[in-house]
Amino acid sequence: QVDLQESGPGLVKPSETLSLTCSVSGASIKSESHSWGWIRQSPGKGLEWIATFHHSGDTYYVPSLKSRVTISVDTSRNEISLRLTSVTASDTAVYFCARQLFLGPINWFDPWGQGTFVTVSS
Amino acid sequence: SYVLTQPPSVSVAPGKTATIACGGNNIESLSVHWYQQRPGQAPVLVIHSDSDRHSGIPERFSGSNSGSTATLTINRVEAGDEADYYCQVWDSSSDLGVFGGGTKLTVL
Numbered sequence: 001q002v003d004l005q006e007s008g009p010g011l012v013k014p015s016e017t018l019s020l021t022c023s024v025s026g027a028s029i030k031s032e033s034h035s036w037g038w039i040r041q042s043p044g045k046g047l048e049w050i051a052t053f054h055h056s057g058d059t060y061y062v063p064s065l066k067s068r069v070t071i072s073v074d075t076s077r078n079e080i081s082l083r084l085t086s087v088t089a090s091d092t093a094v095y096f097c098a099r100q101l102f103l104g105p106i107n108w109f110d111p112w113g114q115g116t117f118v119t120v121s122s
Numbered sequence: 123s124y125v126l127t128q129p130p131s132v133s134v135a136p137g138k139t140a141t142i143a144c145g146g147n148n149i150e151s152l153s154v155h156w157y158q159q160r161p162g163q164a165p166v167l168v169i170h171s172d173s174d175r176h177s178g179i180p181e182r183f184s185g186s187n188s189g190s191t192a193t194l195t196i197n198r199v200e201a202g203d204e205a206d207y208y209c210q211v212w213d214s215s216s217d218l219g220v221f222g223g224g225t226k227l228t229v230l
Contacts, residue, residue, distance in 0.1 A: 036209040049219030107212030
């Protein structure tokens with residue numbers, strides 16, 4: 001069974017950098033059959049895809065955050081990380097990581113981690 | 123960028139059929155996936171590749187995709203189906219993930 005567990009600071013000050021980690025168990029993030037993604041959900045709002053780390057090493061980002069976000073992996077720890085710089089209150093959200101089946105246009109997220117809530121406030 | 127449009131809410135009586143639409147330009151050319159999110163929980167994949175039920179999902183759930191609309195259908199709706207439902211595609215022309223705005227299913 002594949003399990004994903006996000007962890008993060010909970011509270012970040014405006015203009016600072018948010019760093020999140022997703023620990024994966026039951027699967028290797030080095031596998032060439034899957035990629036890894038981050039999705040967020042602002043309070044009371046819908047899901048927003050943020051970034052994907054393809055198993056080839058390519059990365060993909062939502063245009064609205066591309067200048068501030070970085071996704072990376074640590075294969076030694078079997079972890080995926082997300083870094084978001086210069087945060088504002090609008091970055092307050094639950095952040096989910098998910099395994100991503102990436103077969104060109106056929107591309108879905110399963111399973112998902114439970115999510116970690118991040119508040120941006122001074 | 124590609125946009126997916128869902129109705130904000132759908133209401134249905136127990137035992138009846140719920141249909142949740144997901145509209146997009148020529149969406150039939152894309153592979154559509156559906157997620158169920160119960161309050162306070164992470165989303166769960168229910169349908170992938172337009173119409174394939176994910177492992178463990180009841181046969182009451184089905185999907186279709188034609189023209190400009192993909193549809194999630196839930197037959198014999200139960201109280202436990204009450205949740206938010208999201209459609210999702212990968213826009214391979216721009217290599218971007220896209221979610222619909224979500225539909226809140228209320229079981230009356």
